[in-house]
Amino acid sequence: MLLTIRSLTKTFPGTKALDGVDFELAAGEVHALLGENGAGKSTLIKCLTGAFVRDAGVIMLEGEKISPSSTSEAQELGIGTVYQEVNLLTNLTVAQNLTFGNEPLRFGMVDRRAQLRQAEKMLEGYKLDIDVSRDLSTYSVAIRQIIAIARAVALSGKVLILDEPTASLDAREVETLFAVVRDLRDKGLGIVFVSHFLDQVFDLTDRVTVLRNGQNVITERTADLDRVQLIEHMLGHALKDDVVGHAKTHKAGGEWPELLKFDGFGRRGHIDPFDLSVGEGEVLGLAGLLGSGRTESAELMFGLAAAQNGAARDANGVLDLSSPRKAIAAGFGFAPEERKEDGIIADLSVPENIALAMQARRGWARPIPRAEQLRLAEAYIEKLDIRTSGPEQPVGDLSGGNQQKVVLARWLAMNPRFLILDEPTRGIDVGAHAEILRLIKQVTAEGMSILIISSELDELIAVADRVIVVRDRRHVAELTGSEITTDTIVRAIAAPDRDMTEVLA
């Protein structure tokens, strides 16, 4: 075995990112590493490349125990990594990027001509016909990825980790990239391939390892799996029964008075135009893999990106959703997936964070009195069981789950008519998880409509009255009532070409 990882464990405050994960990589193999956000893929890779120090476990490269403490150390050991975005410096030339740190010197100065020759030599066999003396920024992302691979292979040459390398490539570019990867595999490199594009996983990889919540789910030969099985492993029964609670009785569609209607709502590069009607007090689920367009749908509805086509209407006419402020004015709310970047205001206290959206709507001249803020905070601290050492504690000091509850509280306090929750339960403990699902049911019973995006199918099945399946940036299926099962959702996500009627039949 080229690379062996045994019971790797890594804990962050509040979460166990990796919990005894095993992983093996053979020479001459492309091994897919799959899992939704928060499954532990990136933590595993960062432990491997020296960006994180593991808490426990063993990493062996060619039979030798290794503990890289920096990226460059991992590189010297033979582990090279190519990330989706931050790889190379776009402000330097291709040749400078390729030879960086190993520039040929002449009298202590960089020998430009030798540098170009060296760069061209490094690109040999990659079937690229480019001018290495030009800026990297003049080439497409696909070419940059291949250049990054060439650099990583030249520097390391044993293990190559490709972390979402195809996220911004088109089909033809992906094919070029894959030809390069297959070539390297045939030369005997071990390649770890992280991607959320299942077609590509089946196309390229020899084996698959799926992680979920920081644990191994399976490791299997790719050829022995089909799409449905694979998606089930990724999204399937992750929740314990005590979270989901008693079985839900789904109401049939059309029982809710219509609140909102999106007609042909879409934006190029984000999500194809879709029609969607939202009932009053309805829980809509948005299912799909990472990158399928589920978050993009929500961003469009909340005005984070302007819709190019279509319109949104309520009973009173067309709604202006061109910015978050306008969306909030229209009675929308949005708890984003990246709560640290887009959700919380880390330095502010819990009451201030909860009151923020309400304050923004009231305007600066009418402050919410402190007593009122505290009352609000106390109510939600109790209702959502937010663990703080006191109301003055900055939200940044809370655990991830408690931060999420603060963001939720911010929107619940606004009492919006339509609330979008993007992965509201990620990274929070079991008790809080059940609590949030119970809360969703409670507020919808009072008339609020909710759109919930989740990678946990069991969660969607438990709360959603209707599930929209998103694939390849399109809304491809709508399931209601008894149609909402793990099986139908998984098959709708998996079926690239199959007719949906057939799936539902």
Place this chain on the structure above:
Amino acid sequence: MNPRLYPLAATIAIFLLAWVICVTQFPYMLSTRVAGNLLTDNAYLGIVAVGMTVVILSGGIDLSVGSVIAFSGVFIAVMLRDTGLHPISVFAVLLVITTGFGAAMGWLIHSLAMPPFIVTLAGMFLARGVAYMLTIDSVPIDHAFYDLLDDAYYLMPGKGRLTLIGVLMLITVFFGIIVAHRTRFGASVFALGGGEATARLMGVKVGRTTILIYAFSGLMAGLSGIVFSVYTSSGYPLATVGTELTAIAAVVIGGTLLTGGAGFVFGTLIGVLTMGLIQTYIVFDGSLSSWWTKIIIGLLLLAFILLQKGLLRVTTARVAV
């Protein structure tokens, strides 16, 4: 043309345009005398701007240089007055001090992870404070070696004087071009300016590089101080107040991106000369007031900052499509 060259091309075009305007109005400005004076008068600025270029290329800023120049002048003057040391040994000691001073600031920036702006602000106060503590008066330098330095020039055809300090500035610019564009250190500087996280991934030793960058700027400021003391034959703690801003302006007008990662040391030379040319024009004109210099430099700054911002948008937009 490579889009990266646009700002440099703009810089050179503006300089040539300014030169043509000057010459059509005052044909005498074509003479070697004016050219020689342009180099001599701006020698100290050109040298310190080379150091500033490297700092800005790395995404940093060094506010201390004006004070360091003043300190250097005072240090030299006081040492020559109070000790029997030869100017050359005083120069050597001075350069060690200013380089060490810069290195210390670089170390603080890296180890405290604080913005260069505020760290070098402290350096600015410190250097000028120490200069004041050495003397509060202007100390004349009276030394045979200085007379020698002052008189060292090459008489160009047309009686223009190519002075030693002017030549030293050109050599420094050449040296700066080598360091920034032809060494591994220079590549690391550009890498830091392109993004610290990526630079780290590519194997740049961030701490070491940061220390070296500010040490280099300190060295240049010390050298500039020596040149300034030759130019004025004195040391005065209140001298070169605000030179750091002039140097930053020269770097930006020279086509270097103020946020780092792109630019040319050669452009900085052109930037310095453009600013010098504007001043010369105003002197020649006689009726125009000196404040127009500041306003024009401000407008040029704005133009270049907007040009760079626009370029950034254009290149990213094209890649995205």
Place this chain on the structure above:
Amino acid sequence: MNALRRVTPQLLTLAALVALVTVFFPDFLRIEVVNGRLVGTTMDILKRGAPVGLLAVGMTLVIATRGIDLSVGTTMAITGAVAAWSITQGYGLGGALGLALLAGVAAGLWNGTLVAIFGIQPIVATLILMTSGRGIAQLVTEGRILTFSHEGMAFFGSGDVLGIPAPALLWVLTAAGVAFLMRGSALGMLIEAVGVNRAASALAGVNATVLLIAVYVASGLCAALAGIVATADIRGADANNAGLWLELDAILAVVIGGNSLMGGRFSIAASLLGALIIQTIDTGILLAGFPSEYNLVIKAGLVLIILVLQSPNLSHHWYALRRAAQSRRETAMASAKETGQ
């Protein structure tokens, strides 16, 4: 209670400084009434500290949004020049003040637009006005020191109300007014939210763009007030020297006030204490017979201390220390309670 705890380090520093100066100069704290005016070194400090104090008010807001305004010194020069020019042109006191404030607003709008709409880094955006502003001021004064004799205008520099120097009163009132506006309305919290996390604030519906422009306008207005005081003080506008390098003192005052350059939580009172600390050092060094040259070195030392205190690399270290102190306090309180019962 919380507010008091926030400014405790600054208060202690100031108290220590005052004590130190008093040792060298026993009359430091003495205030006499001469011709119905309060006269004394402390009054002098309050008066001379006015420009930096005023600038620090606006700078505090700008820094709270993770920005910086390098142009306040030159804005002082411009507004001072405008005020002096309007007086000499016979626009009267009201016209002069109005035009000067308007110039301050214009400067702030310029900076704010570059930062909030064009997305240029604050330090870069405000550098433009910093470089060219003195040229604009000289354009107004036509390169001369534009003197005037107008008692109404001079009042802002050398007048007094109930014995208190007008500049001192002006900056204390401005600071109190702005602080009241910030904390009495929701502006303070919204500015802090934008400074900590602009993206999240915008997502919660905060109008971050308008707020950003507003803080630069506020900074311009404060600079205009400082410019009026400076001009009134010397009864003339000196485009070259008015407000020269005061932006650095203002930034220093804000930083000494414990406000983070990374934006977020701010305290105007603490910034003003910072301005007072700077002015006390200035005056104290003179009084104590030290050459004023020590001033800059001491400032450098202060910046260094603050840098170490604020460093993110050391912050977990301070955090641990704070926690330890807190738990000690809590156990002490608990035991005190027990003994009380």
